[in-house]
Each structure stands twice: as C-alpha cells, then as structure tokens.
Amino acid sequence: ATSLQEAVRSKIEPMRAQVHEVRERFGEEVLDACTVNQAYGGMRSLKAMVYETSLLDPQEGIRFRGFSIPECQRLLPRAKPSGEQPLPEGLLWLLLTGEIPTESQVESVCQDLKRRAAVPPEVLRLLDELPHERMHPMTQFSVAVSLLQHESKMAEAYAQGAPKSTFWEYCLEDALTLIARLPAVAARIYRNTFHGGKHVPAEKIEKVDDMGMRLARSLGFELNEFDELMRLYLVLHADHEGGNVSAHAVRLVGSALSDPYLSFAAGLNGLAGPLHGLANQEVLRWLLQMKEKLGNRPMTTENLRELCWETLREGHVIPGFGHAVLRRTDPRYTAQREFALKHLPHDEMFQLVSKLYEVVPRVLEEQGKVKNPWPNVDQHSGILLRYYGLVESNFYTVLFGVSRALGTLSSLVWDRALGLPIERPKSVTTQWIREHFEKR
Ligand code: FAM
Numbered sequence: 001a002t003s004l005q006e007a008v009r010s011k012i013e014p015m016r017a018q019v020h021e022v023r024e025r026f027g028e029e030v031l032d033a034c035t036v037n038q039a040y041g042g043m044r045s046l047k048a049m050v051y052e053t054s055l056l057d058p059q060e061g062i063r064f065r066g067f068s069i070p071e072c073q074r075l076l077p078r079a080k081p082s083g084e085q086p087l088p089e090g091l092l093w094l095l096l097t098g099e100i101p102t103e104s105q106v107e108s109v110c111q112d113l114k115r116r117a118a119v120p121p122e123v124l125r126l127l128d129e130l131p132h133e134r135m136h137p138m139t140q141f142s143v144a145v146s147l148l149q150h151e152s153k154m155a156e157a158y159a160q161g162a163p164k165s166t167f168w169e170y171c172l173e174d175a176l177t178l179i180a181r182l183p184a185v186a187a188r189i190y191r192n193t194f195h196g197g198k199h200v201p202a203e204k205i206e207k208v209d210d211m212g213m214r215l216a217r218s219l220g221f222e223l224n225e226f227d228e229l230m231r232l233y234l235v236l237h238a239d240h241e242g243g244n245v246s247a248h249a250v251r252l253v254g255s256a257l258s259d260p261y262l263s264f265a266a267g268l269n270g271l272a273g274p275l276h277g278l279a280n281q282e283v284l285r286w287l288l289q290m291k292e293k294l295g296n297r298p299m300t301t302e303n304l305r306e307l308c309w310e311t312l313r314e315g316h317v318i319p320g321f322g323h324a325v326l327r328r329t330d331p332r333y334t335a336q337r338e339f340a341l342k343h344l345p346h347d348e349m350f351q352l353v354s355k356l357y358e359v360v361p362r363v364l365e366e367q368g369k370v371k372n373p374w375p376n377v378d379q380h381s382g383i384l385l386r387y388y389g390l391v392e393s394n395f396y397t398v399l400f401g402v403s404r405a406l407g408t409l410s411s412l413v414w415d416r417a418l419g420l421p422i423e424r425p426k427s428v429t430t431q432w433i434r435e436h437f438e439k440r
Contacts, residue, residue, distance in 0.1 A: 039332070053385045091235050116177045137394055140187065141401055144189065173182075178264060225343055229384055236398075239407020247411065249266040251423070260409055264412075283319045284382030298424060301370075321361070330374070337353075344387045385399075
C-alpha cells in the first residue's frame with residue numbers, strides 16, 4: 001500500500017483479531033498488583049494500560065514499534081538529497097502501521113501533510129489577537145489547537161451517527177490534519193511572541209516538502225543544519241509510551257470520544273507542566289545561570305559540583321536529570337549529543353552540558369534520593385536550539401508539543417480502531433484504605 005490510510009486500514013482487522021485472541025487466552029491473568037504506596041505515588045510503574053505505538057525499557061530507553069532510536073535513525077528514509085536525520089513523516093508511518101516505510105510511502109505522507117498544512121485564516125487572526133507578551137507560548141498553543149477543533153471530522157461524524165467501527169477513520173483524518181498544521185501554528189506563536197508579528201512569507205514555505213523543514217523555515221531559520229535538527233527533534237520527542245502525562249491525558253480525554261483536537265489540547269496542557277515538557281525551558285535557564293555563577297572560574301568538576309549542590313540545597317531539582325521510568329542515560333539525550341559532536345563540538349554551552357554529564361550523576365547519587373541520576377532528553381535540547389539562534393527558551397515546550405502529536409495521535413487512532421472504552425479506574429479514600437486493611 002502506498003497510502004497511509006490504506007496501510008492503517010489493512011492492519012486493523014489483524015490487530016483486532018490479535019487483541020481478541022490475547023484477551024481470550026490471557027484476559028483473566030493478573031498483569032500487576034497495586035500497592036497502597038503506588039496508589040498514593042502517582043501509580044508509578046503500575047502496569048494497567050495497553051499502548052501500542054511505543055514501549056519504554058528502563059535500561060535501554062524508548063522503542064518506537066520495537067525500533068530503538070539508533071535503529072530508526074538508520075532505517076527511516078531521510079530528506080533528499082543529503083539529509084542525515086530520519087524524516088518525521090517516516091516515523092509517523094511507523095507509529096501508525098508498525099512498519100518501516102519505503103521512500104515512496106514517506107513521500108506520499110509528505111505530500112499529504114503538505115496539502116493539509118495551511119491553517120484557516122480565522123484561526124491565525126485569533127492567534128494574532130492573543131496577549132503575546134503576557135501569555136506563555138504553551139497557553140497560546142493549547143488555545144490554537146482548541147480553535148482548530150471546529151473542523152473536526154470525528155466530531156462531525158459522531159454527531160451524524162457514524163458507527164463506532166468507523167471512528168478510527170475520522171480520528172486518523174483529524175490526526176493528519178492537526179499534525180500537518182502544527183508547524184504553522186507553532187511558527188505563528190513564535191513570530192507573534194518574539195518577532196513582533198513579522199511572519200515568514202507564505203511563498204517561502206509553500207514549496208517545502210517535509211514537516212521538519214517546514215517548521216524550521218516557518219519559524220524563520222534558513223540553515224539546512226537547522227532543518228536537520230528539527231527533523232531529529234520531531235522524531236525524538238514523538239512518543240514515550242502511554243503513562244507519561246501528555247500521552248495519558250490524550251488517551252484519557254479521547255476515551256470519552258472527545259475528538260483528537262480536544263484530546264491533544266489536554267495533552268498539551270499536561271506537557272506544559274514543569275516536571276514534564278516544561279523541563280526543557282527550565283534546563284536552559286539553569287545552564288545559563290550556572291554559567292553566570294561560574295563567572296571567570298574554570299568549568300572544573302569541583303566548581304560545577306559546588307553549584308549543583310547549591311541548586312539542591314535551595315530545594316530545587318536539577319532539571320534535565322532523572323526520570324520516572326528510565327534508569328540509564330536517555331537515548332534521546334545521546335542522539336542529540338551525537339548531533340552536537342558533529343555540528344557544534346566547540347560550543348561553550350555544549351561543553352558545559354558535557355561536563356555536567358560527568359558531575360551531576362555523582363552529585364545526585366551522593367544526595368541519595370533519586371532513582372535515576374542520569375540525564376534525560378531535556379538536558380540536551382535547549383543548547384542545540386540556542387546554538388542556531390532559537391534562544392527564547394519559553395518557546396521550547398511548543399516544539400516538544402509539535403513532536404508529541406505524532407505519537408499520541410497515532411496511538412489515539414489505535415484506541416478508536418480497537419474500540420477501547422471510556423477510562424474509569426476506581427479510586428478509594430484514605431479512610432477506605434484504613435478500614436479495608438484493618439478488617440483483615
Ligand atoms: N534533581 C534533584 N532531585 C531529584 C531529581 C533531580 N533531577 N530527580 C528526582 N529527584 C528527587 C525527587 O524530587 C524525589 O524527591 P522527594 O522524595 O523529596 O520528593 C526523589 O528524588 C525521588 O524521585 P524519583 O522517584 O527518582 O523521580 P520521580 O519519578 O518522582 O520524578 C522526574 C521523575 C523526572 C519528575 C524527576 O526526576 C525530576 O523532577 N527531574 C527534573 C525535572 C526534569 O528533568 N523533568 C523532565 C522529565 C522528562 F523526561 C520529560 O518529561 N520531559
């Protein structure tokens with residue numbers, strides 16, 4: 001199949017049959033048990049949901065449909081003629097179908113997204129009216145996605161009584177349109193907030209064939225290297241299995257049959273939290289502060305150790321380190337480090353990040369609280385963006401959000417394809433717990 005829609009369609013019956021069989025055979029098996037501490041503790045590590053598009057191994061990091069990040073970098077098609085990073089459109093195909101696409105399949109997704117990329121002018125006008133200086137870019141982003149919702153095919157189909165077995169088609173249609181429009185939405189917010197509303201002329205974007213480059217050029221960047229960075233960035237942040245705040249929010253809200261726009265807006269609101277997606281803006285601020293505090297002192301282990309302890313003593317976390325599930329260096333960090341080694345090895349901020357890799361894990365281990373002292377994806381992304389001139393760190397989470405659409409919306413299509421029901425776990429009170437266990 002060369003069309004994404006047909007490729008997804010061809011996978012649905014076999015997958016429904018697989019799920020049916022698994023449920024027939026293992027439906028009554030216990031997947032996990034939940035302790036009282038887990039119930040109070042954010043349900044950490046509790047296996048209580050199924051999410052098909054990616055799986056996180058605590059040691060090895062994320063795999064998209066079974067493929068690790070280095071494998072995706074090797075196997076997914078790249079931009080012609082000389083791109084080195086995988087095209088996000090190829091990852092989208094992989095996430096939706098479970099298969100590595102051919103060049104021509106990726107080309108068809110690129111063309112499809114390109115056709116859908118223009119944002120309705122009334123939405124652009126409304127975005128232009130927002131109080132940009134006072135409103136965080138993530139708030140503008142969430143507003144923008146909600147504003148796009150009135151075009152939802154899924155909401156329309158539901159209202160017209162479409163049968164449940166067809167919801168996935170409308171969901172996919174919405175997902176593709178929404179994903180296609182996100183670069184223009186992100187760029188509108190960026191140019192409104194930081195460049196006085198001076199936008200890149202449409203003629204400059206119209207001919208651009210892929211999403212990464214469209215994002216880069218619409219933001220106002222011209223270097224091929226930055227196009228490549230955007231492609232890498234969009235691939236790396238796309239998905240991180242189902243339990244993280246943004247993915248779970250999309251799934252949860254979607255389970256009420258809210259359409260993909262409403263569901264994704266919920267995910268963005270979660271991504272905007274400082275312990276989740278906002279960490280990337282915090283990281284750059286913290287790194288710049290470190291540099292300032294260092295002043296003329298050299299970047300030695302001792303000097304950096306002292307400053308890290310200062311952060312901890314002030315009661316703050318060291319942003320960009322630690323993870324709820326991962327227990328090693330994040331492979332998304334490593335992929336960005338490789339990019340930096342190739343393109344900006346002498347950048348001072350990169351050198352600081354490299355040096356911190358030697359210092360922070362030891363400090364966090366000495367502190368003795370964290371389960372994972374190793375760096376995560378956010379530790380690295382800010383300095384790459386800054387190097388190319390994207391210095392406005394409170395915009396960074398918007399880029400994360402553009403990428404996160406690829407994974408969470410692919411998964412949402414599958415939620416509807418598999419007919420997953422509304423989510424409704426049971427909660428209890430402290431009183432209930434006490435009485436329940438005292439009775440035993
Ligand atoms: N610096 C200092 N203390 C940390 C820490 C860090 N980087 N990471 C965890 N801890 C503390 C944590 O606050 C907790 O302390 P209390 O018991 O006093 O509350 C303790 O160590 C145990 O935490 P954990 O079980 O190791 O981590 P959690 O699963 O609770 O939280 C994170 C995971 C990611 C929220 C946490 O490591 C953190 O706050 N990191 C810094 C912020 C960050 O980088 N977030 C981005 C995560 C990223 F992957 C993403 O979502 N984009």
